[in-house]
């Protein structure tokens with residue numbers, strides 16, 4: 001495996017020629033121009049990734065990064081830290097939100113311990129632990145620069161394995177109590193957004209605890225003063241191992257030219273980090289659902305992407321990815337199985353007239 005800089009510099013953007021061919025076919029299908037909306041733009045984007053028109057999306061992988069965040073000691077989450085561990089194990093047992101939905105979608109869940117604050121071994125759990133949780137970002141950096149790079153490389157390695165296993169599409173997810181705080185801090189560090197506008201209540205907070213969460217995040221930014229022009233510095237100062245790991249997934253997907261889904265706020269923050277490391281990665285990203293967390297929309301504005309679904313979801317875990325695989329697969333059926341006007345006239349001449 002090459003180093004991160006080399007991988008980043010080897011990433012290429014979409015294949016415009018292939019996108020043009022996909023658009024041409026879609027425009028020739030027996031339907032009003034553009035009438036299948038985002039299913040069409042999704043099919044075009046996928047062609048730009050793979051260089052092919054026919055891209056079945058049956059072999060689905062969902063990579064989950066689980067880790068703990070030192071900031072929880074400031075009371076920024078409604079839940080105790082050990083929920084990270086419990087939910088991680090329960091994902092593998094198929095009984096969490098993403099556990100159930102991934103099974104429903106026929107997706108292979110790959111759950112990675114990238115920094116859970118416990119000694120844990122469980123069948124199927126990838127042990128890639130960097131450390132037992134990050135440090136408290138309201139007091140200093142989350143991690144060292146070396147750990148930040150390591151977290152990204154772990155994500156890239158997970159993608160490499162999935163590509164070797166024949167995955168046709170990837171999803172991203174996470175588990176980490178306190179990670180809506182780190183995600184918001186990453187967003188603010190990059191964009192200078194107002195904490196009062198973009199920080200949400202995460203898994204749920206009282207008004208008083210919500211005010212405290214905003215204050216703690218502002219303090220984290222003040223104390224660490226991350227350099228927005230140095231994405232690794234932002235990750236190391238105010239991020240988390242899960243965010244780094246998912247950013248690595250986005251970078252790996254672009255490097256290996258495979259479509260990858262963005263889940264909710266935390267996954268979107270990781271997508272923003274990857275984008276700041278190399279803007280070309282956005283050609284490979286598909287946002288699934290519009291998270292109810294306010295910071296999510298701000299990140300989509302930065303990435304100039306639009307989510308496919310609005311189901312008022314705010315769970316995380318990768319749950320949005322699990323419900324979106326079928327949309328990508330449907331887009332592929334449209335481009336490969338619908339008749340063009342030319343093909344349609346063979347059975348019924350009047351179809352030519354409706355154009």
Ligand SMILES: Cc1cc2ncn([C@H]3O[C@H](COP(=O)(O)O)[C@@H](O)[C@H]3O)c2cc1C
Nearest residue numbers: 077079175176177178179180202203316317
């Ligand atoms: C039982 C439970 C299951 C979850 N599954 C995902 N999250 C979500 O909530 C956490 C982030 O929210 P905050 O920053 O407020 O702690 C993450 O673990 C995220 O995946 C959960 C949260 C809880 C409580």
Ligand SMILES: O=C(O)c1cccnc1
Nearest residue numbers: 202264265291314315316
């Ligand atoms: O959008 C998300 O991913 C999210 C929102 C709230 C809590 N956990 C995750």
